[in-house]
Amino acid sequence: MRLTALGVALLAASAVHAQDVDPQEVAYGEYGSVESSLSGAPGDAEAGANVASTRGLGNCVACHQISALDAAFQGEIGPPLDGVADRWGEAELRGIVANAKITFPDTVMPAFYKSTGFIRPGDAFTGKAGTEPLPPLLTAQQVEDVVAFLMTLK
Template sequence: MRKTSAILAATLLMAGAAWAEPPAPGEVMFEDGAVMDSLTGVPGDVANGRELMNKGSGNCIACHEVSALSDLPFHGEIGPMLDGVADRWSEAEIRGIVTNAKKMFPESMMPSFYKSTGYIRPGDAYTGKAAEEPLPPLLTAQEIEDVVAFLMTLKEE
């Protein structure tokens, strides 16, 4: 009975962690640019990550070329090619880069996909019509995990 109770308690604790709210964008913990822990505790969906690479707020291929997405048009050349990215960076580093690339590469032009404050707002000085912060992040915490899951499939052949 004691063993069964311990197993049930551990199972409920782990399930509770999976149901916990993801951290707010300003609460994400970076270690040398990497984000060690999943933002959601839920595995990323590779298929949705692939979609986000092409569409919506992700649109990663606007700046990056990805051979695995060669069926899609208009790959960019501003950012580095992403073929083999999972061999160059750890999952935590990729999560950090997608979350906020400027934490690892301060001069990066890559947007911070999970950020809601701290933007430079030129509209305030010129039109007074810039959106008020906090702004919603470009990707949700789960969408970050989905993109990371897809990127982790991009290994050298």
């Protein structure tokens, strides 16, 4: 019985990943909004705060000031994210995190859920161009987690 429960749990976990929207298949609205979850699962605001403040993940604080996070050296390049959930809805925030250039064509913000169409991707420290499709900077679930976190910033 215990092995059956473990098997069911593994199938459920793999089913969540099977529902991820491929980065090339994301349906953006006219102004860049993404209405549907990219992972098929709700975001976790606590995990999103971790992504936003971790250098090897989203590292939102490198460019944005987020008072809710206890992170040193917060950025001033992008707009402050305090109150962002009062300015944007969930679909708009999902689109901005996934690929901000659709909403703001001149932004320097990276597309966190994109795998093709790059201008100058590098292949680590080899000096050679990367081969597309490249893995997105964040997973579908990490995008959902960041959006859940941003929705707490009112």
